[in-house]
Amino acid sequence: MADRGRPRNFDREKSLAKAMELFWEKGYEGASMAELTATMGIGSPSLYAAFGSKEGLFREAVDLYRATxxxxxxxxxxxxxxxxxxxxxxxxxxxxxxxxxxxxxxxxxxxxxxxxxxxxxxxxxxxxxxxxxxxxxxxxxxxxxxxxxxxxxxxxxxxxxxxxxxxxxxxxxxxxxxxxxxxxxxxxxxxxxxxxxxxxxxxxxxxxxxxxxxxxx
Missing domain, CATH: 1.10.357.10 (Tetracycline Repressor, domain 2)
Structure with a gap:
């Protein structure tokens, strides 16, 4: 069963890239969970299931930025x-x-x-x-x-x-x-x-x- 709040076409890498740009624009503190989930097109349960936490999401966003x-x-x-x-x-x-x-x-x-x-x-x-x-x-x-x-x-x-x-x-x-x-x-x-x-x-x-x-x- 798909995680609650996760759309059927959830693309982890694309969602991470969107989160990276929001963190880039607003900073870690400035990017709220509501803005992150809206930007990524997923619900909070899906974010936590995929990335563990806001901190975990940010760390992956940093790694993605450094690689791209x-x-x-x-x-x-x-x-x-x-x-x-x-x-x-x-x-x-x-x-x-x-x-x-x-x-x-x-x-x-x-x-x-x-x-x-x-x-x-x-x-x-x-x-x-x-x-x-x-x-x-x-x-x-x-x-x-x-x-x-x-x-x-x-x-x-x-x-x-x-x-x-x-x-x-x-x-x-x-x-x-x-x-x-x-x-x-x-x-x-x-x-x-x-x-x-x-x-x-x-x-x-x-x-x-x-x-x-x-x-x-």
Whole structure:
């Protein structure tokens, strides 16, 4: 017998995708159970039977986002053959993806669970951990630039990655406030202007300059 409240043509994956977009638009706390069931086209018993709880539904929605809409940014970033190319892809693809007219604006991972209550603390901690992991992934990509000589050895790649992630998070908020792709790309270009300063070890630069001066004196 079908679960009570579940329509005969219930499609779990399509219903999950609809829930993902509602969470993306309104956040975990903002998306009520009534809105979720209405959006998904199922009753509450069916939601609980299929996903266990609102939290369980949200966690699956996060995983779906990371595998689909959220994947493009990291695929392009990790596919880049240089550290600069990776950063450029990271920021420019973020500008494109955050401003799509067929999806909620901004980034699901950045925006969906910023304000956690006691009841949603576990959800907030999980999403926060995923944001922290993004810093690590970008830092690992930048570390390859150190190995290749593109970035000075003394550069703190984690700090650079954290700066770039912060820029991206700001772009997500700007997109939610209505900024379109061109405006977001302007932010990305401004961050890219700082590339030389971010990837140059000042102490090494000073040593190089001193050596040059001594050589020519």
């Amino acid at each position: 809409d959220g994947a493009a940014v990291w695929q392009e970033t990790l596919a880049a053959t240089s550290a600069y190319g990776a950063v450029e892809a990271f920021l420019m693809s973020s500008a494109r993806e955050f401003s799509r007219i067929d999806k909620p604006s901004g980034c699901f991972i950045i925006l969906s669970a910023l304000h956690s209550t006691q009841a949603s603390a576990a959800v907030g901690a999980d999403v926060s951990a995923k944001r922290a992991r993004n810093v690590e992934i970008l830092a690992e990509k930048l570390a390859q630039g150190v190995q290749s000589g593109e970035i000075d050895e003394g550069v703190n790649v984690e700090a650079v990655a954290r700066f770039l992630i912060t820029v991206q998070q700001g772009m997500s908020i700007q997109a939610r406030d209505g900024a379109r792709r061109q405006k977001l790309e302007e932010i990305a270009h401004s961050a890219l202007v700082a590339w030389q300063a971010l990837t140059r070890d000042d102490s090494l630069a000073q040593n190089r300059d001193t050596t040059v001066l001594r050589t020519h004196s």
